[in-house]
Amino acid sequence: MRVNNALILSAGFGTRMGLIGSVLPKPIWPLFEKSLLESVVLQLKSLGIQNFFVNLHHQSEQVREKLNLPKSLGINFIFEKDILGTGGSISNVLNLLNKEEVLLTANADSLFLAGGDDIKRATEELDSCDSILFAVQSKKSFGHNELVLDKNKHLININKGAARSENFVTYSGMGLFKRDANTKASGFQDLWTGIGNYRKKKIKVISVPEAEYYDFGTKELYYNFVNSIVKDISINKQSSLLKLLTENKIIDISKLKGDGSYNSSYPGCINFSGDHSRCEYVGIILAGSPIQKTEVGELGNISYYDLNEQIHPPV
Numbered sequence: 001m002r003v004n005n006a007l008i009l010s011a012g013f014g015t016r017m018g019l020i021g022s023v024l025p026k027p028i029w030p031l032f033e034k035s036l037l038e039s040v041v042l043q044l045k046s047l048g049i050q051n052f053f054v055n056l057h058h059q060s061e062q063v064r065e066k067l068n069l070p071k072s073l074g075i076n077f078i079f080e081k082d083i084l085g086t087g088g089s090i091s092n093v094l095n096l097l098n099k100e101e102v103l104l105t106a107n108a109d110s111l112f113l114a115g116g117d118d119i120k121r122a123t124e125e126l127d128s129c130d131s132i133l134f135a136v137q138s139k140k141s142f143g144h145n146e147l148v149l150d151k152n153k154h155l156i157n158i159n160k161g162a163a164r165s166e167n168f169v170t171y172s173g174m175g176l177f178k179r180d181a182n183t184k185a186s187g188f189q190d191l192w193t194g195i196g197n198y199r200k201k202k203i204k205v206i207s208v209p210e211a212e213y214y215d216f217g218t219k220e221l222y223y224n225f226v227n228s229i230v231k232d233i234s235i236n237k238q239s240s241l242l243k244l245l246t247e248n249k250i251i252d253i254s255k256l257k258g259d260g261s262y263n264s265s266y267p268g269c270i271n272f273s274g275d276h277s278r279c280e281y282v283g284i285i286l287a288g289s290p291i292q293k294t295e296v297g298e299l300g301n302i303s304y305y306d307l308n309e310q311i312h313p314p315v
Contacts, residue, residue, distance in 0.1 A: 003102045003123055003176065006049040007093045008040055010108040011057035011080050016218040020286070020304045025059045027108040028066045029222065030272040030286055032251040032262070036216055037108045038069055042248040044106060045073065047116045053096075054108075055080055055089045087194020088187060094179045094195075102126065107173035112136065113212040113240040114174070122176055122206050129154070130201040132176040135169040136213040142221075144170035153205050155198040169205070172213055212240050223300050223311045226284055230262050230270055283311075 014021030017029070027037035034042075041052060052075045056063055060079055069075065084092055094103055102123060106112065112134060122132050133155065138144040146168040148157035177195055189195075196203060214229075216222040233242055233256070245251040255263040263271040268282035273289065281290045283301030290303040300311035 003048070003104050003119060004050045005053065005093075005097060005101060006044045006051070006104040006106060007053045007055065007090060008037065008044070008106050008108050009055060009086060009089060009173070010037060010063065011055045011083055011089065012109075013058045017222070018219045018302075018309045020302060020307050020309055021219070023307070024286065024304055025063050026217075027054075027063050029109075029216070031216070031226070032245065032272065034068070034248075034250045035066065037063070037067060039244075039248075039250050040106055040108055040111065041069060041073065041075070042250065043111055043113065043244055044104070046244070046248075047104075047114075047119055049104065050074065052076065053078055053093045055084070055092075057081075057083045083188065085188045085194070086191040087189030087196060090177055090191070090195050091189065094177060097179065099179050101179075103177045105173070105175045105177065107217070109215070109217040110173050111212075111214040111241070111244070112172040112174040113214075113244065114208045115211075115240075118208050118211065119176075125204055125206070126176060126178055128202075129204040130178070130180065131196060132204045132206055133196070134172045134174045134211075135205050135207045136172045136211070137207075138168060138170040140166050140168075142170075142215075147171060147205055149205055155196075155203040155205050157198075158192060169207060172211075214241065219302060219309055220311055223284060223302055226270060227260070227300075230256065231260055 010027040012026065014026040017026050028035040031039045052073060054075055055078045057080045064077060078092065090103065090105055097103060114134060125132055135147055143161055145161060146159040146164065147155055147170060148159065150156050192198065214225050216225055246253065259267040261267055261269045264279060266280055269279055270284045271279065273285045273287050275289050279285065279290055281303065283303060286302065286304040288305035290308065302309040302311065
């Protein structure tokens, strides 16, 4: 069974991105030379996905205008007048597909770098379950939901934001879903009361130990992961992330300076703005020029024109 269709969940309000998230939709926050959403599309394309669905709600026109991908990729935007939630959005797209088709889902604010063979093997498991969730290792400090599994790796409970152990597995945002007689788009549904209702359905959880996972879903995670990429990418040359970023021109290696900076002559400044002037700023510049100067050793910062977010604690 081949997976040709993917839904990239992009309709959130961006509240976890602070004040900047209220004016700059999270899917179009930059990841080096492209946006988060563009990077996810390119990653899924490398897995063989042919048809893309992107659900939108918050500042939908801004997302569509800023997305810079060729029309040949076949991206279908679905505007949700009333936000449907994760479960409602998945059911909505499944009802657009043929009954035998499988839908892969991903979040616009994270990269789960599994391989095509991993997806293929997981798809074969759909014959014995209703849905598949890909899981990753997490820590209590990240605030992720803990997935509780039985001995057959089926989901039996979720500890929401209150993991019972220091290390546990959480949902990566990537899953495989299929239609059944009860798949209906009937207004708002979260994942766990809708198509991912583990009390009524058989939900298999699969971990891919070698898969890399990058979560940009909060301003703190975004800041920390972008900084770690800048610092580590020249060291970890065998990573799946480096392959994705370079092959798809998501990053320009020539802009890495080796001092924690990108596209800047100031140490610790990661400059995603088109302004190449020297900015005395330690942090990430999303667009425009920072209105304040920061120095090495200060709190982490994210700047967007005249807005500035401080990150506690910085990397």
